[in-house]
Amino acid sequence: MKLEKWHLSLTLICLLFGVLFTSNLKTQLQVFNPMAARNKTLVTVIKTQEEKNKELEAEIARIRETIEKYTSPGSIQAELEPIQKDLEKLKILAGLTEVHGPGVVITLDDQEKARTARDPEYYLIHYSSILYIINDLRAAGAEAITVNNDRVVSTTDIRCAGNIILVNTHRLAPPYEIKAIGNPDLLEEIVRTGEYTSLEFSKFPVSIVKRDNIVIPPYKGSYTFNYAAPPKEGEK
Amino acid sequence: MFRKKWQLTLSIAFACLGLLLSLQFRTHKAMIDDLNYQSNETLATIARNLQTQYYQLIQEVWDLRTQLKLLEQNADQNKTALEALTRERQKLNTAIGATPVEGPGLVITVPENEESYFGYQDVVDIVNELWNAGAEAVSVNGFRVTNNTSLLPNEDYSAMVLNGIQLSAPYVIKAIGEPAALEKGISIPSGIIDKLISLFKVPLEIQQVDKINLPAANVLDFNYAQTVTAPATK
Numbered sequence: 262m263k264l265e266k267w268h269l270s271l272t273l274i275c276l277l278f279g280v281l282f283t284s285n286l287k288t289q290l291q292v293f294n295p296m297a298a299r300n301k302t303l304v305t306v307i308k309t310q311e312e313k314n315k316e317l318e319a320e321i322a323r324i325r326e327t328i329e330k331y332t333s334p335g336s337i338q339a340e341l342e343p344i345q346k347d348l349e350k351l352k353i354l355a356g357l358t359e360v361h362g363p364g365v366v367i368t369l370d371d372q373e374k375a376r377t378a379r380d381p382e383y384y385l386i387h388y389s390s391i392l393y394i395i396n397d398l399r400a401a402g403a404e405a406i407t408v409n410n411d412r413v414v415s416t417t418d419i420r421c422a423g424n425i426i427l428v429n430t431h432r433l434a435p436p437y438e439i440k441a442i443g444n445p446d447l448l449e450e451i452v453r454t455g456e457y458t459s460l461e462f463s464k465f466p467v468s469i470v471k472r473d474n475i476v477i478p479p480y481k482g483s484y485t486f487n488y489a490a491p492p493k494e495g496e497k
Numbered sequence: 498m499f500r501k502k503w504q505l506t507l508s509i510a511f512a513c514l515g516l517l518l519s520l521q522f523r524t525h526k527a528m529i530d531d532l533n534y535q536s537n538e539t540l541a542t543i544a545r546n547l548q549t550q551y552y553q554l555i556q557e558v559w560d561l562r563t564q565l566k567l568l569e570q571n572a573d574q575n576k577t578a579l580e581a582l583t584r585e586r587q588k589l590n591t592a593i594g595a596t597p598v599e600g601p602g603l604v605i606t607v608p609e610n611e612e613s614y615f616g617y618q619d620v621v622d623i624v625n626e627l628w629n630a631g632a633e634a635v636s637v638n639g640f641r642v643t644n645n646t647s648l649l650p651n652e653d654y655s656a657m658v659l660n661g662i663q664l665s666a667p668y669v670i671k672a673i674g675e676p677a678a679l680e681k682g683i684s685i686p687s688g689i690i691d692k693l694i695s696l697f698k699v700p701l702e703i704q705q706v707d708k709i710n711l712p713a714a715n716v717l718d719f720n721y722a723q724t725v726t727a728p729a730t731k
Contacts, residue, residue, distance in 0.1 A: 415593060
């Protein structure tokens with residue numbers, strides 16, 4: 262009985278031993294089996310492909326990093342925006358946009374006598390009358406002014422050549438219509454204290470009307486600065 | 498003794514078993530990791546997937562390169578745009594008088610004098626004449642002339658008032674521009690300067706200078722005038 266017990270154990274171990282050994286041998290054999298050899302090509306393909314894909318992934322990471330630089334704040338794109346915003350406002354203030362609002366419309370015309378008089382000078386509207394009325398309109402806080410639809414800006418000059426009045430070097434013909442946007446009451450009040458009243462007094466056909474909505478076209482001329490430059494740094 | 502013998506045999510047998518077990522385990526582990534031990538189908542699937550991924554990656558690289566190229570072109574354009582817009586901003590700020598400027602030009606001085614009248618309209622006329630002569634920026638007694646600048650007489654017409662500030666002699670009008678052209682432009686016969694000097698005997702002094710500094714004016718925003726697209730500027 263006793264002998265049989267250890268016999269049994271040994272038998273069991275031998276059995277296990279045998280099974281494991283065969284299994285192990287089988288595994289070892291698989292390495293050298295012809296099927297595995299054929300797979301070699303496939304494995305090479307896979308390894309090469311993996312290498313290539315890795316390179317591409319590295320390339321993608323590189324490009325993405327560069328793209329990041331172009332789109333991050335602090336790029337030129339970000340610098341552009343505030344300037345564009347400034348310009349939008351500046352264009353309005355510089356008279357480069359059409360504007361509308363309340364204001365006054367003043368009309369000035371030559372006197373009938375100008376046609377027949379021996380000395381028509383005294384019956385014609387002169388450039389200076391327009392110039393002084395514009396000055397008065399500016400004093401009344403006019404924000405946009407036109408003469409016969411020619412926008413008056415800071416650098417606008419008004420002069421005459423013979424009997425022709427030029428505004429922004431454009432020839433104008435009577436009647437002269439001056440439009441101004443601003444506080445209508447104030448505009449009329451100030452205008453009536455100056456040149457306009459002198460013309461009225463001299464019997465020129467003039468009129469001033471307050472309007473709720475006047476449309477003023479943009480300045481079509483140029484702003485050219487060849488001599489006026491921003492002061493250099495460190496100078497006062 | 499006998500009992501010892503089978504014990505020895507059993508021990509050897511167990512040792513061998515352990516060795517075999519560990520060997521088997523190691524081989525098995527290596528097999529899982531190594532492609533060489535995969536089946537043909539598995540390998541084919543892996544290869545196919547890698548191939549698909551490869552083409553997708555190439556597509557992505559292509560897309561990104563295109564995007565980058567556009568961004569680079571854009572950056573060049575933006576740089577050009579930035580320069581152009583900065584210049585335009587400077588120009589418009591100069592135009593409306595919102596920025597100080599310097600340059601060569603002309604200084605017209607009207608000293609205090611008792612004999613001849615020199616009024617606010619004369620200043621308006623001189624400034625107008627200067628614009629006509631090609632002035633780029635003008636100031637009157639240190640105040641930059643803008644589209645809001647006006648001159649009015651004071652109550653008893655003894656002095657002139659520029660935008661609410663009373664001025665007093667000497668009146669100094671400065672203009673930036675080509676000095677000779679400015680002087681020639683304002684000195685035309687029967688022009689305002691000619692009239693003031695020869696007709697009204699105003700002791701005017703005109704001086705060409707190499708450098709004039711003009712301050713910025715306080716430019717007011719519009720309250721009444723509105724654009725079609727945007728409301729009045731704030």
